[in-house]
Amino acid sequence: xxxxxxxxxxxxxxxxxxxxxxxxxxxxxxxxxxxxxxxxxxxxxxxxxxxxxxxxxxxxxxxxxxxxxxxxxxxxxxxxxxxxxxxxxxxxxxxxxxxxxxxxxxxxxxxxxxxxxxxxxxxxxxxxxxxxxxxxxxxxxxxxxxxxxxxxxxxxxxx
Amino acid sequence: xxxxxxxxxxxxxxxxxxxxxxxxxxxxxxxxxxxxxxxxxxxxxxxxxxxxxxxxxxxxxxxxxxxxxxxxxxxxxxxxxxxxxxxxxxxxxxxxxxxxxxxxxxxxxxxxxxxxxxxxxxxxxxxxxxxxxxxxxxxxxxxxxxxxxxxxxxxxxxx
Amino acid sequence: xxxxxxxxxxxxxxxxxxxxxxxxxxxxxxxxxxxxxxxxxxxxxxxxxxxxxxxxxxxxxxxxxxxxxxxxxxxxxxxxxxxxxxxxxxxxxxxxxxxxxxxxxxxxxxxxxxxxxxxxxxxxxxxxxxxxxxxxxxxxxxxxxxxxxxxxxxxxxxx
Amino acid sequence: xxxxxxxxxxxxxxxxxxxxxxxxxxxxxxxxxxxxxxxxxxxxxxxxxxxxxxxxxxxxxxxxxxxxxxxxxxxxxxxxxxxxxxxxxxxxxxxxxxxxxxxxxxxxxxxxxxxxxxxxxxxxxxxxxxxxxxxxxxxxxxxxxxxxxxxxxxxxxxx
Numbered sequence: 001x002x003x004x005x006x007x008x009x010x011x012x013x014x015x016x017x018x019x020x021x022x023x024x025x026x027x028x029x030x031x032x033x034x035x036x037x038x039x040x041x042x043x044x045x046x047x048x049x050x051x052x053x054x055x056x057x058x059x060x061x062x063x064x065x066x067x068x069x070x071x072x073x074x075x076x077x078x079x080x081x082x083x084x085x086x087x088x089x090x091x092x093x094x095x096x097x098x099x100x101x102x103x104x105x106x107x108x109x110x111x112x113x114x115x116x117x118x119x120x121x122x123x124x125x126x127x128x129x130x131x132x133x134x135x136x137x138x139x140x141x142x143x144x145x146x147x148x149x150x151x152x153x154x155x156x157x158x159x
Numbered sequence: 160x161x162x163x164x165x166x167x168x169x170x171x172x173x174x175x176x177x178x179x180x181x182x183x184x185x186x187x188x189x190x191x192x193x194x195x196x197x198x199x200x201x202x203x204x205x206x207x208x209x210x211x212x213x214x215x216x217x218x219x220x221x222x223x224x225x226x227x228x229x230x231x232x233x234x235x236x237x238x239x240x241x242x243x244x245x246x247x248x249x250x251x252x253x254x255x256x257x258x259x260x261x262x263x264x265x266x267x268x269x270x271x272x273x274x275x276x277x278x279x280x281x282x283x284x285x286x287x288x289x290x291x292x293x294x295x296x297x298x299x300x301x302x303x304x305x306x307x308x309x310x311x312x313x314x315x316x317x318x
Numbered sequence: 319x320x321x322x323x324x325x326x327x328x329x330x331x332x333x334x335x336x337x338x339x340x341x342x343x344x345x346x347x348x349x350x351x352x353x354x355x356x357x358x359x360x361x362x363x364x365x366x367x368x369x370x371x372x373x374x375x376x377x378x379x380x381x382x383x384x385x386x387x388x389x390x391x392x393x394x395x396x397x398x399x400x401x402x403x404x405x406x407x408x409x410x411x412x413x414x415x416x417x418x419x420x421x422x423x424x425x426x427x428x429x430x431x432x433x434x435x436x437x438x439x440x441x442x443x444x445x446x447x448x449x450x451x452x453x454x455x456x457x458x459x460x461x462x463x464x465x466x467x468x469x470x471x472x473x474x475x476x477x
Numbered sequence: 478x479x480x481x482x483x484x485x486x487x488x489x490x491x492x493x494x495x496x497x498x499x500x501x502x503x504x505x506x507x508x509x510x511x512x513x514x515x516x517x518x519x520x521x522x523x524x525x526x527x528x529x530x531x532x533x534x535x536x537x538x539x540x541x542x543x544x545x546x547x548x549x550x551x552x553x554x555x556x557x558x559x560x561x562x563x564x565x566x567x568x569x570x571x572x573x574x575x576x577x578x579x580x581x582x583x584x585x586x587x588x589x590x591x592x593x594x595x596x597x598x599x600x601x602x603x604x605x606x607x608x609x610x611x612x613x614x615x616x617x618x619x620x621x622x623x624x625x626x627x628x629x630x631x632x633x634x635x636x
Contacts, residue, residue, distance in 0.1 A: 018424040018473040037277035039299030106336040118196040121280030124299045129288040140198035155336040177583040177632040265495040314495040355595040357617035436514040439598030442617045447606040458516035458601045
């Protein structure tokens with residue numbers, strides 16, 4: 001089994017630009033996380049977008065769906081901003097024959113305190129243990145995109 | 160669903176004693192990890208041992224088995240040292256009707272670089288998605304304790 | 319000797335707002351840094367502003383100068399954003415009889431990799447070892463505000 | 478001005494050996510710390526020992542003194558274990574014409590929470606601002622080795 005990981009940006013990949021005094025979406029953090037955990041299952045990371053998920057256009061989402069559809073791997077993880085993770089998961093619903101898990105983080109992986117490694121750890125197990133389908137892994141739970149919502153006050157996903 | 164987490168010590172819980180200039184097994188780190196990830200599923204942590212897993216006696220292992228057997232929860236995680244995690248998992252094999260996941264870390268959770276949050280994230284998902292049985296979650300994989308071994312050179316679990 | 323520390327905001331105090339998906343100036347980080355280093359000299363932190371230093375107005379700067387002037391302590395540190403740290407240092411130049419050290423960080427203290435603790439460590443020593451005057455401590459050096467500039471390309475202070 | 482940094486081991490340089498399940502003195506951390514702070518003054522690191530300071534022999538200490546004496550630089554920092562930092566500082570007292578600052582950390586630099594960067598930041602400033610002599614920089618203070626002691630209960634240096 002080999003896990004294919006598409007990265008699209010979002011909080012998980014934000015780094016601080018000292019020149020601009022603000023956060024920018026930087027290169028994918030997920031490879032660092034997998035290396036730090038010495039993950040021995042085969043995996044491959046491909047960066048297909050570097051955007052805050054609020055800025056994703058319909059065209060971006062179509063591109064993501066096409067990339068996932070055409071990818072030969074059965075086990076697929078997408079790292080994604082949390083604000084529109086559910087919309088992207090729903091857009092992927094026409095794809096069959098794959099286990100697709102979306103995850104991300106509320107706090108950037110570059111921060112001392114972050115949910116990034118925890119969430120990616122959960123996504124890596126979920127993609128191996130769940131049957132064919134589209135799922136979100138956030139806050140220690142597996143969510144069905146059709147029944148999940150992001151609680152903007154509590155900053156967490158709920159079903 | 161509520162997840163019961165027993166902690167037994169091991170590298171994951173080691174902290175630096177400045178007075179002794181060495182590492183000691185300190186209080187459980189898993190609650191910090193779950194708080195940092197804002198885990199919304201119900202969970203409860205109980206510390207039953209604070210030992211390096213090489214120092215676990217037969218009596219310690221019997222006590223662990225009894226604690227797990229008598230616990231009313233179906234979904235159980237044990238954090239444990241990696242050196243004898245497999246032995247403890249095998250000792251638990253007589254218990255039925257529960258999903259039991261053992262995890263830990265190669266690098267203490269207190270270090271800047273550690274696999275602790277990643278592994279706990281995986282264990283939390285594994286205990287919810289796997290059927291009844293005893294499992295190890297390490298290095299991004301679910302292992303059957305009867306087929307797993309710790310590779311002491313590569314510092315990782317293999318099957 | 320007691321060191322008085324005024325905090326004014328800047329990168330050093332930025333935290334990630336998950337609700338707004340951006341950085342905001344949060345509470346002062348300097349007390350955490352001093353606690354983590356178990357600093358035994360007496361110190362006191364007072365937050366007088368929480369602003370990105372590019373947003374400081376002339377009125378803000380006058381307020382800062384008045385706070386420092388009226389403060390009874392001889393040894394004073396200001397944590398401050400780096401973009402206008404030099405301007406504030408120059409505005410303080412009319413104050414005599416005090417050792418005043420401005421510091422801050424290029425990367426927020428909340429990041430895994432940050433110059434915050436290093437810079438504060440330098441400022442704490444500088445304020446005790448330097449004679450009366452106004453100084454910047456950044457990038458491992460003590461700068462005279464009248465001869466320093468921030469190199470925006472290299473992201474560092476130079477003289 | 479160029480700062481020469483000799484490293485001798487101690488808590489600051491301890492890393493976790495997953496194979497031995499214990500801490501070992503690893504390569505010097507001070508270069509990482511200086512890089513992270515983008516230190517622009519010229520510096521050079523030389524590792525001359527990798528020992529817990531309780532294990533330093535008289536011969537080790539003589540070697541350290543000779544290295545420092547023969548070094549052509551005027552500004553010298555030693556990173557050192559805290560338990561016998563004072564003894565080594567006193568052994569260096571016959572050296573004149575140099576500014577020599579000893580520092581280290583109570584918690585290893587590899588830990589999430591550590592005084593290492595703070596202390597090195599202080600030592601870098603102290604070596605530039607202090608007159609010729611031998612000093613300890615720990616806990617936010619400059620200590621005279623002849624009047625300092627390590628409080629083993631409070632884990633801090635005092636004078």
